Amino acid sequence: MxxxxxxxxxxxxxxxxxxxxxxxxxxxTETQALPTALDRILAEDIHAPIDVPGYDNSAMDGYALRSADLNQFPTFKQVGKSFAGHAFDGDVGRGQCVRIMTGAPMPKGTDLVVMQEDVNVEGEQIRLTHPQKLKVGTNVRRRGGDIDKGSQILRAGVRLGPAHIGLLASLGLAEVPVFRxxxxxxxxxxxxxxxxxxxxxxxxxxxxxxxxxxxxxxxxxxxxxxxxxxxxxxxxxxxxxxxxxxxxxxxxxxxxxxxxxxxxxxxxxxxxxxxxxxxxxxxxxxxxxxxxxxxxxxxxxxxxxxxxxxxxxxxxxxxxxxxAGELPATPLCLPAELGATTRKRPGRTDFQRGSLTTREGKLVATPQDEQSSGVLSSMTRADCYIKLGQFAGNQAEGETVEVLPFDRWIL
CATH class of the missing domain: 3.40.980.10 (MoaB/Mog-like domain)
Structure with a gap:
């Protein structure tokens, strides 16, 4: 039987x-162009073909200089500028600095960036106002600091969301393998x-x-x-x-x-x-x-x-x-205080529609007044399921219950 x-x-x-x-x-599987890969399921692990960032660059608008000069010179002479997409290609000597913008490559020989708020500009010279705060690597984003070349960045089975699409684009990938x-x-x-x-x-x-x-x-x-x-x-x-x-x-x-x-x-x-x-x-x-x-x-x-x-x-x-090949995900399940007494007969797992609020710092789930399976409008007024176990009976106000907040699929 x-x-x-x-x-x-x-x-x-x-x-x-x-x-x-x-x-x-x-x-x-098939190959999907990145602009149309949203909500597709990745069919293979993805490894980074490059370092991200691909070069040392500035995390701040300010001035790039050499840490070895910090205690050697009272002021530093500006010898050039470095912008994102337009790097300074000269050498930076002792007692010199380069005006630098966020994301711009670090000039050769420099190893820190002082924020523009921490300098006084005196013509072509700058004077540091808080040199004691500076050290090697201050305000510098190192090559590969986000992603090392060859490292695994996404697993097969991931549903590609906007952040994943942006990440893949940052690696220069124009297309990805996905399940049909x-x-x-x-x-x-x-x-x-x-x-x-x-x-x-x-x-x-x-x-x-x-x-x-x-x-x-x-x-x-x-x-x-x-x-x-x-x-x-x-x-x-x-x-x-x-x-x-x-x-x-x-x-x-x-x-x-x-x-x-x-x-x-x-x-x-x-x-x-x-x-x-x-x-x-x-x-x-x-x-x-x-x-x-x-x-x-x-x-x-x-x-x-x-x-x-x-x-x-x-x-x-x-x-x-x-x-579809998507990795299994564990639904978000939260403990909450029941906001009103609810009736339940043992024998079936009950999913009551409810609304979530907070009361005195606690999460409170209140069942909808109407729990009929034919009242679809109750789904639009609710934002969670109150899950009551198969063998549970009536639940009193204030008892702790399991709550499954509505997700993107039902909201």
Whole structure:
């Protein structure tokens, strides 16, 4: 008997472990130009081809001089200027200095920079006001002080952010090796669903799940294959799944995985695929299917919008990241004081929407008044999940709870 047929619900941590054991990152790679590499996944370790900075340079606007002269001369004669991009190419002798700007190369023979605020200018001479503060290397950025040539600067699996892009550019790299983008199929099932922009018929609601999921997938920078709204018709559902499994790395379906008279999705998935589990001990989000359809992975998300958002955010999204080749990341989890008493029945891990504030220097998480899985507006008023363990019961105001702040994927 498979786990999906066993009585009871699969604990959340077991479901996650089962998913991660089965998933393996894609291997296909491509070369991406740096300006379009944002949010791509690095496919190889990157080692620095040059030193950064590539030469000793000034960290301040001021005057470059020789440390050996500090106790030898009361004043120093300015013999030239050094700017970023226009270096002073002469020699600096005893008792001499060079006017220098931030980032400019250090003139030959000099080994410190005195800030312009610490000198008195007397014609072509400068007089130091605080020479005792100066020593070899003062206000000098050494060659390779940031990055040594040959050192590893980024690991394979990093999702490239703006700082990574800037770092790669500082090394002179115009392109980088990345994993290809995942192909993710997206569809919603249900006769009650209607696309936004069209009038609602009696008993219909607008399809919000597909738009919410598409927005997160866009941020994830995957290739989205949108199969649209699929009617509660066995032939239509079967045709959509058969097409998607041949075109996608992973399929996301919203609705149709709970037990219901018109939920044909579950039956067809059983025919076409190998479903590992159908439901988990999680609230909201109990009806959640995971498995394979042909060569594609499959997540069947609940139809209620908060349930769909939560199960995607907490379970499907980390799976997608691993499948894309991204290094696993530990979500930020903070202890907080509960701002109001909240009700909970033991049996499922509960993710209540909440709001974070501080009170007397302590982090306080207050549950939203409305915790229904159908009230999507509560997600826009919240900024965190209050995570209550599977076997926890009611929680009193003031107790310490785990809090998962919303991240870029859901905000």
């Amino acid at each position: 498979g786990c999906c047929d066993a009585p009871g619900l699969m604990p959340l941590d077991e479901a996650e472990a089962m998913i991660y054991r089965q998933l393996h990152a894609i291997r296909e 983008r995942l192909r993710v199929g997206l569809l919603s099932t249900g006769d009650e669903l209607c696309p936004p922009g069209t009038p609602l018929a009696s008993g219909q609601i607008y399809d919000s799940n597909r738009y919410l999921l598409s927005a997160i997938l866009t941020r994830l920078n995957v290739e989205i294959l949108d199969y649209g709204l699929i009617a509660d018709d066995p032939a239509a559902i079967r045709a959509a799944f058969e097409r998607a499994q041949s075109e996608c790395d992973l399929i996301l379906s919203s609705g149709g995985v709970s037990v219901g008279e018109a939920d044909y999705t579950r039956d067809i998935l059983g025919e076409l695929g190998d479903i590992t589990f159908w439901k988990i001990a999680m609230k909201p989000g109990k009806p959640l299917a995971f498995g394979r359809l042909g060569s594609a992975w499959f997540f069947g998300l609940p139809g209620n919008p908060v349930s769909a958002a939560l199960t995607f955010h907490q379970i499907a999204l980390p799976a997608l990241q691993r499948l």
